[in-house]
Amino acid sequence: MTTTSTSQVEQVISARRDAGSGALIGYLPVGFPDLQTSIDAAVALVENGVDILELGLPYSDPVMDGPVIQAATLKARENGFRLRDGFTAIREIRARVNAPVLIMTYWNPVLQYGVERFADALVEAGGAGLITPDLIPDEGADWLAASERTGLDRVFLAAPSSTDVRLRQAIEHSRGFVYTVSTMGVTGARIDVDAAAKTLVRRLREQGAEYACVGLGISTAEHVSQILSYADGAIVGSALVRALAEGGVSAVADAAASLAEGTAVQK
Incomplete structure (x- = not known):
């Protein structure tokens, strides 16, 4: 049975937009440097101005991740991360703060776990949905069906190199927002956020996107x-993963608070 529940993520983004600002979305990998610290760090993000959490599931072949995130996810795997830890993290975070939690994951772990089983476990834990960087809509029939059944958000990526056809596919099938990749290449903080992001958001709007959020290379309140x-x-x-690696939970809390200063934007 298809659910008609409203997207948690869209509700938050819409409220922030109506308030004359925009949403701050913070990413951290589950299990880095250990499971409990990653939970505490995620809670600290929300307590310091992050509106939506993106929790990464450590993966053996993180081809889209930059060196900071790769090092963190490797550490998490070395410390015994298991996929079920992702559900534990969501459950404990949601018990402490009221913010939507998206899982960012490569598609293979979901396939290995079982798509329907993964979707049910994510709902049970209180998760909002998935960001799937290496899954495109026309290859994601199983996930589209499971997310329709459960009401989970599904966030697909749009890149500067995407054709208009690909952009329309991402818009049509995304729920929550379209993840707008600001630059070609892997993740990592950059001094300047590429001008390509603005062009890509404009293209998404022209194709009918209601919610577009930009990632890759954002590291300051000015960004x-x-x-x-x-x-x-x-x-x-x-930028958040680096803060956690270098200074622990207090440092990532400070980093979030600093970044949140950039949300005071009048549209």
Whole structure:
């Protein structure tokens, strides 16, 4: 049976947009440097201005991740990360803070776990949905069906190299937002966020996208402010992971608070 539940993520983004700002989305890998610290760090993000959480499942072949995130996910795997830890993390985070939690995962772990089983476990844990960087809509029939049945959000990626046809596919099949890749290549903080992001968001709007959030290369409040002048959300990953690696939970809390200053944008 197909559910008609409203997207948790869309509700948050819409509320932030209506308030004259935009959403701050923060990424951390589950299990880094250990499971409990990763849970505490995620909670700290929300307590310091992050609106939506993106939790990464460590994977053996993280081809789209930059060196900071790759090192963190390797550490998590070395420390015994198991896929079920992702569900544990969501459950414990949601018990402490009220923010939507998306899982960012490569598709193979979901296939290995079982698509329907994964979807049910994610719902039971209180998760909002999946970001699937290496899955395109026309190869994702099983996930589209499972997410329709459960009401989970499904976030597909759009890149500067995407054709208009691909953009329309991402828009049609995404629920929550379209993940707008600001630059070609892997993740990682950059001094300047590529101008390609603004062009890509404009193209997505022209194709009918309601919610477009920009990720890759965002590391400062200035970046966040710049992104939110034309997009619905700014996604920060490497800068937060680096803060956690170098200074623990208190440092990642400070980093989130600093980034959140960039959300005070008048549309």
